[in-house]
Structure formats: structure tokens, C-alpha cells
Amino acid sequence: MALIIGLTGSIASGKSTVSLMFDDHNIPVVDADKISREVVNPGEIAYDQIIEAFGKQVLREDKTLNREKLGEIIFADEAKRKQLNDIVHPAVREKMLMRKEGYVKAGAACVVLDIPLLFESKLAYLVDKTIVVYVDEHVQIERLMKRNGYSEKEAKQRIASQIPVKEKAAMADAVIDNNGTKHASYEQLEEILRTWGIR
Numbered sequence: 001m002a003l004i005i006g007l008t009g010s011i012a013s014g015k016s017t018v019s020l021m022f023d024d025h026n027i028p029v030v031d032a033d034k035i036s037r038e039v040v041n042p043g044e045i046a047y048d049q050i051i052e053a054f055g056k057q058v059l060r061e062d063k064t065l066n067r068e069k070l071g072e073i074i075f076a077d078e079a080k081r082k083q084l085n086d087i088v089h090p091a092v093r094e095k096m097l098m099r100k101e102g103y104v105k106a107g108a109a110c111v112v113l114d115i116p117l118l119f120e121s122k123l124a125y126l127v128d129k130t131i132v133v134y135v136d137e138h139v140q141i142e143r144l145m146k147r148n149g150y151s152e153k154e155a156k157q158r159i160a161s162q163i164p165v166k167e168k169a170a171m172a173d174a175v176i177d178n179n180g181t182k183h184a185s186y187e188q189l190e191e192i193l194r195t196w197g198i199r
């Protein structure tokens, strides 16, 4: 039976950075963020539902979703965030599970589900083991501001929309401390996989 690993953390803690490292071990990753972009493309049901709920203000001229605009709205208002989650999450979950099944049927011994909101959405039951990518909050704010060009207020608002990463680390089967170099995180991942008998 395949081992299903849930990879999570908080915004900009380094999930995507760590998820790329599974490539070296030939372990497939199903990425919730990537799928959440696919399910809101024009023509998809969730796209129509978002326009109905948030209006045409969240569209660009070319009719694709204006993600920056939608982000500004939902990270400043919990009720609106829930409304968006209720539209997008079911579609993301269905597609993730289909992809995971595809990898398992193709004979993968291990599959990673990269799900930022694994604990918030109570999805830990979908996986056998959890890894949390951890960073201290000041590092997280610094990396988030730098990567997205956010102000400190915008960065803090996004961080506050999730369970603090320290609390997530306490719930995890394994933690990667990503405060150091990417190489140091790579070595921690190798050690976790070794401990779990995956390499």
C-alpha cells in the first residue's frame, strides 16, 4: 500500500521549496495551490460561482480571475474568505484525490499531498503522515514581503488567516525547520524519509 504524506506549513514557510525536493526521490507531489488555479479557469463551474459571489470586479480585462484583487478582498474579511473557500475547496479536493489515485494505480510507493490548509480544513484524515515546514514568524514575514511585494500589514494579514505555524508543528509527525538554508532543509527531509523507510 502506498504511503500518503501530507506536506503543509504556513504561507511562505517553504512548502513549494520542499515539495520540489521530492523530485530527487522520484516521489510524486499533488499540489493544492496549483489545482486551485486550474479549477477557477474560465469555463469551470467554480469560475462562474466566484463571479456570482464577488462580481465582475474580480476579473481582468481578458476575463481571467484577478487573483491580486480577490486576495485583497478575502484576506481582509473572514466571511468572504469562507465564501471563496466553500466554492473552491470541494473542486480542489476532488481533483487532488483523483490525481493521487492515478499515481497509486501507476504503482507509486509514496505520494505527497501538498496542502497549505491541511489542518485548517481538517484534512489530516486523508494522509498517513504529516510534515510541517516551519519558519519563525519574522523570517516568514520577511520572505513573504520579499516574494510577493506585500507591505508588512498585508503579510501579517495573510499569516493571521491561518493556524500559527508553531501550532501546526506541534500537530505534525515530522517538522522541517526552514529557517536555515535550503540545503539544510533538504538534509532534514532526507532524514525524515530515511526514518520512515522510504529511502
Ligand SMILES: CC(C)(COP(=O)(O)OP(=O)(O)OC[C@H]1O[C@@H](n2cnc3c(N)ncnc32)[C@H](O)[C@@H]1O)[C@@H](O)C(=O)NCCC(=O)NCCS
Pocket: 010, 011, 012, 032, 033, 036, 066, 067, 068, 070, 071, 074, 081, 084, 085, 088, 089, 092, 115, 116, 117, 161, 162
Ligand atoms: C485568494 C487567491 C485568489 C489569491 O491568489 P494568489 O495567487 O495571490 O495566492 P496563491 O493561490 O498562490 O496562495 C498562496 C498562499 O496563500 C495561502 N492561502 C490561499 N488561500 C487561502 C485561504 N483561503 N485561507 C488561508 N490561506 C490561504 C496559502 O498558504 C497559499 O499557499 C487564492 O489564494 C485562492 O483562490 N484561495 C482560495 C483557495 C485556497 O484556499 N487555496 C489554498 C489551498 S487549496
Ligand SMILES: Nc1ncnc2c1ncn2[C@@H]1O[C@H](COP(=O)(O)OP(=O)(O)OP(=O)(O)O)[C@@H](O)[C@H]1O
Pocket: 009, 010, 011, 012, 013, 014, 015, 016, 017, 018, 033, 116, 143, 144, 147, 178, 179, 180, 181, 182, 183, 185
Ligand atoms: N531556506 C530558505 N532560505 C531562503 N529563502 C527561502 C528558503 N526557503 C524558501 N525560501 C524563499 O521563501 C519564499 C517562500 O517559499 P515557498 O514559496 O517555498 O513557500 P510556500 O510555503 O510554498 O508559500 P505559499 O504558502 O505562499 O505557497 C520563496 O521566495 C522562497 O524562494
